[in-house]
Amino acid sequence: MQRKANLLARLRIAYETTKKELLIFLLLLAVVVDMLPTELFFRVEVANTIKTGLMLPIAFILLELLFKIYDAVLHNRREVKIIKSNDLLGDIGRLCESEREINIKYIGVAGRHGWSTVIARFLDPSSEMCLLSKKQIVIEIALLAPQQVGSIDGGTERYSVVQSVIKEIEFTKQRLLAEGMKHVTIKTYLYEHTPNFLGFLVNDNYLFTSLTYWEYVGTGEKYLRGGGTDYIVYDKNDGFGGAYYLKRFESWFCHCIESTHQESYCSEEAKHKED
Numbered sequence: 407m408q409r410k411a412n413l414l415a416r417l418r419i420a421y422e423t424t425k426k427e428l429l430i431f432l433l434l435l436a437v438v439v440d441m442l443p444t445e446l447f448f449r450v451e452v453a454n455t456i457k458t459g460l461m462l463p464i465a466f467i468l469l470e471l472l473f474k475i476y477d478a479v480l481h482n483r484r485e486v487k488i489i490k491s492n493d494l495l496g497d498i499g500r501l502c503e504s505e506r507e508i509n510i511k512y513i514g515v516a517g518r519h520g521w522s523t524v525i526a527r528f529l530d531p532s533s534e535m536c537l538l539s540k541k542q543i544v545i546e547i548a549l550l551a552p553q554q555v556g557s558i559d560g561g562t563e564r565y566s567v568v569q570s571v572i573k574e575i576e577f578t579k580q581r582l583l584a585e586g587m588k589h590v591t592i593k594t595y596l597y598e599h600t601p602n603f604l605g606f607l608v609n610d611n612y613l614f615t616s617l618t619y620w621e622y623v624g625t626g627e628k629y630l631r632g633g634g635t636d637y638i639v640y641d642k643n644d645g646f647g648g649a650y651y652l653k654r655f656e657s658w659f660c661h662c663i664e665s666t667h668q669e670s671y672c673s674e675e676a677k678h679k680e681d
Contacts, residue, residue: 425467425470425471428463428467429464429467429468429471432460432463432464432467433464435460436457436460436461436464439456439457439460440457486638486646487638487639488636488637488638488639489614489636489637489639490636490637491519491523491616491634491635491636491637492523494519494520494523494524494606494614494637495523495524495527495535496535497614497639498510498524498606498608498612498614499528499535499537501608501609501612502528502537502540502608502609505540505609506540506541506542507540507541507542507543507544507609508528508537508540508542508543508544508545508608508609509543509544509545509608509609509610510525510528510544510545510546510606510607510608510609511546511548511606511607511655511656511659512524512525512545512546512547512548512605512606512607513548513601513603513604513605513655513658513659513662514547514548514549514550514604514632515549515550515565515568515601515604515618515630515632516549516550516555516564516565516566516567516568516571516632517547517549517568517571517572517575518567518571518634519632519634520547520604520606521547521571521574521575522571522574524606525545525547526574526578528543528545529543529545529578529582529590529592538587538590540589541589542589542591543589543590543591544591544593545590545591545592545593546592546593546594546595546659546663547575547592547593547594547595548594548595548596548597548659548662548663549568549571549572549594549595549596549597550565550568550596550597550598550601551596551597551598551666552566552568552569552572552596553598554598555568558600558601558630559620559627559628559629559630563629564629564630564632565630565632572594572596575592575594576594578592579592595662595663595665595666596666597661597662597665597666598665599661599665600618600630601618601630601632602617602618602658603615603617603654603655603658604616604617604618604632605637605655607652607655607656607659610642610652611641611642611643611652612639612640612641612642613639613640613641613642613648613651613652613655614637614638614639615637615638615640615651615655616632616635616636616637616638618630618631618632619631619635640652
C-alpha cells in the first residue's frame with residue numbers, strides 16, 4: 407500500500423509539473439488527427455473514438471485551469487488592498503482608462519495630495535494621465551472650510567494651504583471653460599466639521615479611502631493627520647464590505663455638501679440609506 411501511495415504521489419507531481427506541456431501536446435495531436443485523412447488508416451468509428459479520447463483529457467485540464475483562475479480571482483477580491491498615497495494617481499487612472507464617463511467624488515482636508523497630485527493631473531493636457539478626452543467628466547470636491555482651519559489643533563500650520571488649493575481649483579475651472587471644455591464639470595464644497603472620512607469614490611464603484619487620526623508628539627501636542635497616509639481600496643462588489651464602506655463615504659459626502667448650503671447631488675435614496 408505504501409509503494410502504491412508513493413507511486414500515486416509521484417504521478418500527481420509529474421502531472422502538475424507537466425500539465426501545460428501535456429495540454430499543448432494533446433491539442434497539437436488533436437489538430438493533426440483532425441487534419442489527416444485518418445479513414446485511410448482506421449475505420450471511421452475508430453477515428454472518432456481517437457478524437458473523443460483526445461478531447462476528454464483536454465477538456466479536463468482546461469476546466470481545472472479555469473477553476474484555478476476563478477478561485478484565484480475570488481481570493482484576490484476578498485483581500486484588503488492597501489496603497490500609498492503616491493500610488494493613487496496610477497491606480498485611479500488605470501480604472502478610468504476604459505471608461506467613457508468619469509465621476510469622481512473627493513473628500514480631503516486641505517487637498518494638497520488629492521487635488522495637486524491626483525485630480526489636477528487628470529485635468530492637465532500635458533500630463534500622461536490626462537482624462538480630458540473622455541465623453542464626460544464630473545468631479546466633486548469637498549474640503550475643510552478655510553475659516554475652520556484654526557479650530558483644529560495644529561491646523562493652522564498644516565492646513566492653511568486650503569485657501570491656495572481652492573484658488574487653484576477655481577483657476578482650473580476657468581481655464582477649462584475658456585478652452586471650451588464644456589464636458590468637464592467641477593464642483594467645490596466646503597465643510598465645517600472636524601475631518602474624518604477621506605478619499606476618492608470613482609464612478610460610484612471604487613473607493614480609495616483613509617481616515618484622519620491624531621498624531622501625538624513628544625511635547626504633548628497633537629496634530630491631525632490627513633490624506634498623505636495609506637489608503638484602503640474597496641470595490642462595490644468585493645467580498646469584504648466594499649458596498650458597506652461606499653455607503654458610508656457617500657453619506658459623509660452628502661453631509662459635506664449640505665453643510666455648505668449648496669445644491670446637493672444626493673437623491674432621497676442616498677440620504678436615507680440603511681445601515
